[in-house]
Amino acid sequence: MYNTTKTTDTIYINSLRAALTPINSPSKLIIMKIILIAIIAISLFSCSPKPQTAQAPPPPALPVATVATGNQTTYQEYPASIEGTVNVEVRPQVSGSLDKVFVDEGAFVNAGQPIFKINEQPYRAALNNALASLHAAEAALGNAQIEVDKLTPLVANKVVSDYQLKTAKATYQVAKANIESAKANVATAQINLGYTLIKAPVSGYIGRLLKKQGSLVSPQDVEALTQLSDVHDVHVYFSLGEKDFVGFKDQYEGATLKDKLKHLPSVSLLLADGSEYAKQGKIDVIDGQFDKTTGAITVRATFANPQGLLRSGNTGKVRLSLQHNNALIIPQSATIDMQDKVFVYALADSNKVKKSPITIIGTSGENYLVKDGVKAGDQIVLSGIDKLQEGMVIAPQKSVDKAAVVAKN
Secondary structure, three states: OHHHHHHHHHHHHHHHHHHHOOOOHHHHHHHHHHHHHHHHHHHHHHHOOOOOOOOOOOOOEEEEEEOEEEEEEEEEEEEEEEEEEEEEEEOOOOOEEEEEEOOOOOOEEOOOOEEEEEOOHHHHHHHHHHHHHHHHHHHHHHHHHHHHHHHHHHHHOOOOOHHHHHHHHHHHHHHHHHHHHHHHHHHHHHHHHHHOEEEOOOOEEEOOOOOOOOOEEOOOOOOOOEEEEEEEEEEEEEEEEHHHHHHHHHOOOOOOHHHHHHHOOOEEEEEOOOOEOOOOEEEEEEOOOOOOOOOEEEEEEEEEOOOOOOOOOOEEEEEEEEEEEEEEEEEHHHOEEEOOEEEEEEEOHHHEEEEEEEEEEEEEOOEEEEEEOOOOOOEEEOOOHHHOOOOOEOEEEEOHHHHHHHHHO
16 A cells, blocks of 8 residues: 555646746746655645444443232321210219319229219208108198099088189199109109219219319309220221212122121221221211311211220221232332322333333332223333433343342232
């Protein structure tokens, strides 16, 4: 190649000499220098090596796994409030000063046990007065009977007029009615006297004592004397939104809601400290309508409370279990969140990736349970998805560990 270039340059120079012969010497010398410089530059360019075309980088090697299905149980937790099966406000039924308080706050009492005593003296006096009125009415009845007995033969013998006997009989009936009224007054006085001793209507635990000894109490008081809670069983109330209620209701067998309640599994109760209550509960009541304000429906579960660990006013969370049969299982690490949606990268033809949105119906451990967006048998990219783009080619690598997790779960 060097010799060929040299020969060509020689030919060019000879040709230029012949062409420049008629030109005067100074001008000829300048033109010759310019031409020689151009020829040298062309020769150097033609001899330099040609640049090589850059090769494309190989596609990234990323782990993939096959989407599998399985039966999974998920759990939903709902804030709950706890109440005793019976919560009773203890209120006075008569007015008076509070003479005695027989129990302390938080004490357990049995049904019928005395807990308060109101000053009974005014009511005992009222009872004595009613008894006296009764005795007077009984005496008046006796006098009326004597008068009737006296006039009856006299009227028969036509000694006195029939009018007097009728008057005597009417007086007798009035006296008899007065006795009934007096007896009613005695009964009322006895009831009011009995109200001065306030007894526990049910067995349970005493709440706060809002009235102390010596306080003046009345049935019209805004605040009750105390509250009594029967907590041998407790009712736990929680709310389900419309969407959760529909999914919860559709999952279990039964033509009616009552039938479905019979097939509901037991529920767990998480206490305020996060620990799980030892006893399982049973859902037994669902409210008849949704709350228009919250858009939720109230559900009640009953838990046994033999040791009295739960009290009215406690809070916690009810944990419901939901069974998902043949659910699609995808590791959470294989998903990416974008604009309130969750996506996975599925492997398409020619090892190209396709970004697919998925619908999540639950979480089990480190996996999502998916309703749609992918199907069983699809291959998805497990990691490195933050650097992928739609249609990008990858070198799929079978991830034994991850795939085993997906299939096992």
